[in-house]
Amino acid sequence: DVPTPWGVYFQDSATPNHEGIIELHDNIMFYLVLILCLVSWLLFSIVKDGSKNPLPHKYLVHGQTIEIIWTILPALVLLVIAFPSFILLYLCDEVISPAMTIKAIGLQWYWKYEYSDFINDSGETIEFESYVIPEDLLEDGQLPLLDTDTSIVCPVNTHIRFIVSAADVIHDFAVPSLGIKIDACPGRLNQVSALIQREGVYYGQCSELCGVAHSAMPIKVEAVSLKEFLTWLNEQ
Amino acid sequence: MYIQRWLYSTNAKDIAILYFIFAIFSGVIGSTMSLIIRLELAAPGNQILHGNHQLFNVLVVGHALLMIFFLVMPGLVGGFGNYMLPLLIGASDMSFARLNNISFWLLPPALVCLVASTLIESWAGTGWTIYPPLSGIQAHSSPSVDLGIFAIHLTSISSLLGAINFIATSYNMRTNGMSYSKMPLFVWAIIITAVMLLLSLPVLTAGVTMLLMDRNFNTSFFEVAGGGDPVLYQHLFWFFGHPEVYILIVPGFGIISHIVSTYSKKPVFGEISMVYAMASIAFLGFLVWSHHMYIVGLDADTRAYFTSSTMVIAVPTGIKIFSWLATLYGGSIRLAVPMLYAIAFLFLFTIGGLTGVALANASLDVAFHDTYYVVGHFHYVLSMGAIFSLFAGYYYWSPQILGLYFNERLAQIQFWLIFVGANVIFMPMHFLGLQGMPRRIPDYPDAYAGWNYVSSIGSVIAIISLALFIYIIYDQLINGLTNKIDNKSVVYSKAPDFVESNTIFANNSIKSASIEFLLNSPPAIHSFNTPAVQS
Numbered sequence: 001d002v003p004t005p006w007g008v009y010f011q012d013s014a015t016p017n018h019e020g021i022i023e024l025h026d027n028i029m030f031y032l033v034l035i036l037c038l039v040s041w042l043l044f045s046i047v048k049d050g051s052k053n054p055l056p057h058k059y060l061v062h063g064q065t066i067e068i069i070w071t072i073l074p075a076l077v078l079l080v081i082a083f084p085s086f087i088l089l090y091l092c093d094e095v096i097s098p099a100m101t102i103k104a105i106g107l108q109w110y111w112k113y114e115y116s117d118f119i120n121d122s123g124e125t126i127e128f129e130s131y132v133i134p135e136d137l138l139e140d141g142q143l144p145l146l147d148t149d150t151s152i153v154c155p156v157n158t159h160i161r162f163i164v165s166a167a168d169v170i171h172d173f174a175v176p177s178l179g180i181k182i183d184a185c186p187g188r189l190n191q192v193s194a195l196i197q198r199e200g201v202y203y204g205q206c207s208e209l210c211g212v213a214h215s216a217m218p219i220k221v222e223a224v225s226l227k228e229f230l231t232w233l234n235e236q
Numbered sequence: 237m238y239i240q241r242w243l244y245s246t247n248a249k250d251i252a253i254l255y256f257i258f259a260i261f262s263g264v265i266g267s268t269m270s271l272i273i274r275l276e277l278a279a280p281g282n283q284i285l286h287g288n289h290q291l292f293n294v295l296v297v298g299h300a301l302l303m304i305f306f307l308v309m310p311g312l313v314g315g316f317g318n319y320m321l322p323l324l325i326g327a328s329d330m331s332f333a334r335l336n337n338i339s340f341w342l343l344p345p346a347l348v349c350l351v352a353s354t355l356i357e358s359w360a361g362t363g364w365t366i367y368p369p370l371s372g373i374q375a376h377s378s379p380s381v382d383l384g385i386f387a388i389h390l391t392s393i394s395s396l397l398g399a400i401n402f403i404a405t406s407y408n409m410r411t412n413g414m415s416y417s418k419m420p421l422f423v424w425a426i427i428i429t430a431v432m433l434l435l436s437l438p439v440l441t442a443g444v445t446m447l448l449m450d451r452n453f454n455t456s457f458f459e460v461a462g463g464g465d466p467v468l469y470q471h472l473f474w475f476f477g478h479p480e481v482y483i484l485i486v487p488g489f490g491i492i493s494h495i496v497s498t499y500s501k502k503p504v505f506g507e508i509s510m511v512y513a514m515a516s517i518a519f520l521g522f523l524v525w526s527h528h529m530y531i532v533g534l535d536a537d538t539r540a541y542f543t544s545s546t547m548v549i550a551v552p553t554g555i556k557i558f559s560w561l562a563t564l565y566g567g568s569i570r571l572a573v574p575m576l577y578a579i580a581f582l583f584l585f586t587i588g589g590l591t592g593v594a595l596a597n598a599s600l601d602v603a604f605h606d607t608y609y610v611v612g613h614f615h616y617v618l619s620m621g622a623i624f625s626l627f628a629g630y631y632y633w634s635p636q637i638l639g640l641y642f643n644e645r646l647a648q649i650q651f652w653l654i655f656v657g658a659n660v661i662f663m664p665m666h667f668l669g670l671q672g673m674p675r676r677i678p679d680y681p682d683a684y685a686g687w688n689y690v691s692s693i694g695s696v697i698a699i700i701s702l703a704l705f706i707y708i709i710y711d712q713l714i715n716g717l718t719n720k721i722d723n724k725s726v727v728y729s730k731a732p733d734f735v736e737s738n739t740i741f742a743n744n745s746i747k748s749a750s751i752e753f754l755l756n757s758p759p760a761i762h763s764f765n766t767p768a769v770q771s
Contacts, residue, residue, distance in 0.1 A: 050569030057566030187460030215677035
């Protein structure tokens with residue numbers, strides 16, 4: 001949801017996409033750590049023995065078999081990594097009949113959100129802007145550079161589609177806990193989906209250099225129950 | 237006299253020395269910028285820049301451009317390439333001596349352009365990638381960005397001319413018997429680098445020129461309002477940008493190969509396969525550019541292609557690492573400073589390569605893109621790959637180049653300081669990245685404070701090591717001669733092994749895979765009176 005002090009791992013996940021990312025990461029890391037251990041052990045033992053060795057084996061300059069092995073074996077490991085990676089890639093890419101759509105537009109330096117599926121009494125779509133809360137206005141418990149004055153409110157267990165674009169320079173809509181990161185590029189509409197599985201507040205930050213206040217345009221997503229969401233919707 | 241020798245120089249060795257001086261000069265500026273960046277990020281809130289976030293962005297741009305275009309490329313390619321490539325192939329100079337002169341002398345004006353861009357109006361805080369529309373006329377209206385583009389133009393011309401020169405030299409000026417299969421690996425590394433430069437730089441030049449037109453002459457290549465597309469720029473930039481990172485590391489591969497072989501008294505294991513590995517890394521480097529753009533909204537099939545082609549690069553890289561290990565295996569290893577750097581390179585470059593495999597996955601990249609994980613990754617392969625090989629090359633060849641020995645003990649202290657420092661800086665960045673801290677932010681939420689603080693401490697350690705390095709050069713130049721007398725540390729680093737480590741064994745006559753150490757030290761202006769013969 002939020003980064004934690006001295007954290008060395010992913011933020012807690014709230015969507016299947018992010019679950020998938022964590023699982024794939026652990027999966028890949030297993031092979032990578034194995035390879036690193038192998039290489040550093042080889043390096044260590046070779047250097048240790050070699051430092052005491054007065055007579056070098058000068059004629060040891062090639063070996064067909066070992067070279068084939070160290071070409072084929074990494075290729076196989078890569079194959080083993082690639083398949084789950086592709087599966088996750090295509091799974092995350094699917095956006096099938098989302099229940100609601102939220103439009104996020106990046107501007108220097110704030111976000112504008114539109115709920116195009118809903119209209120208010122005067123017949124306009126619901127839209128609002130979201131600014132970071134400046135340091136001197138922070139209340140107790142609010143997080144500097146993460147908390148915003150308004151936030152995206154959305155229901156849990158609902159297929160939500162985010163449509164992301166920008167109005168001036170390139171921004172990036174990223175919420176780590178939801179496994180979302182997509183460029184907000186002027187002139188383009190990008191879409192990502194999220195199925196938030198638990199209630200909570202999820203923070204993200206703009207992830208593409210967008211100028212002076214790049215660090216001060218966070219994203220705050222509040223996931224609430226459907227009932228609360230409807231109440232919130234009525235207030236808009 | 238001095239003007240004759242240095243300003244009008246057409247001698248590859250003198251030009252190489254100029255390249256070194258230039259590289260060290262820019263390297264000092266770039267490192268200082270990195271220190272300022274780390275000090276600003278040492279704790280949340282405004283530290284030393286008084287909340288001037290544009291200045292922070294400018295420092296980030298400056299650090300990247302200086303390190304890439306003004307330190308590593310002049311140092312590894314211009315410096316070691318110019319000095320060592322002719323010697324290693326038995327040529328007395330580069331093929332086009334005057335071209336060589338202009339390709340160096342384009343660099344100082346480039347540096348002037350870059351520095352000037354930080355002096356006028358509101359500077360260029362665009363990231364070294366200068367993505368439009370942020371670098372466009374609306375978001376950055378000052379001519380700073382134009383000056384930055386000119387700086388890139390000038391370095392590009394410089395590198396392009398240098399690349400042509402290297403290719404022509406190694407094609408035409410190899411000595412008798414020096415067939416391609418017998419060429420030392422560093423020469424191969426420089427040729428491959430030169431080919432990559434030749435093919436990728438024009439694309440960058442085209443890209444930034446289009447940007448310049450957009451800014452000043454009302455074109456709209458990247459202007460959405462005029463029907464352009466900012467993503468086109470990213471494709472053009474990274475089509476250059478990815479080969480560029482291999483341009484930075486491949487000469488390092490060559491240097492490390494020489495050092496590993498010399499200090500384990502064995503020829504390089506699988507020399508031909510090393511050449512093919514470098515060549516395929518270079519070739520594949522042109523096919524993977526969009527892995528820098530996984531999140532711009534590419535089609536899933538495109539991302540799948542770039543994921544697979546990127547992962548394929550791990551195979552030739554693995555071949556190189558294993559071949560170096562096999563070179564060490566069974567060798568008689570001497571842990572002199574260049575060798576320490578080479579071994580550290582092997583270990584740390586492996587770490588960087590492995591995080592690279594993780595980043596290659598488009599699905600994982602959603603979590604990692606534009607976070608500190610990426611920063612950690614590319615500093616492991618460049619700071620601890622390219623820069624370590626630069627240090628290694630300096631300690632390996634500088635006694636031969638200068639005829640003066642450095643203080644071995646100080647150099648070992650310098651190595652351990654930078655080894656510890658660099659790891660303390662960059663290892664925590666992986667943790668920050670996993671936690672989701674975005675790149676290029678001048679201020680961050682409080683939770684990231686811990687690891688950032690550790691990282692900043694590492695930065696101070698590394699800077700101390702760099703200061704020590706400057707002193708080592710000073711000491712080498714001033715007191716180096718006395719080091720030649722029976723000093724234990726000199727005897728230790730003195731280099732009788734080169735000759736016996738190389739292919740003396742086939743016949744009895746003296747010949748070696750690399751002949752630079754058979755010449756007198758420092759090498760004469762016109763290195764060879766009669767052509768050397770490679771059997």
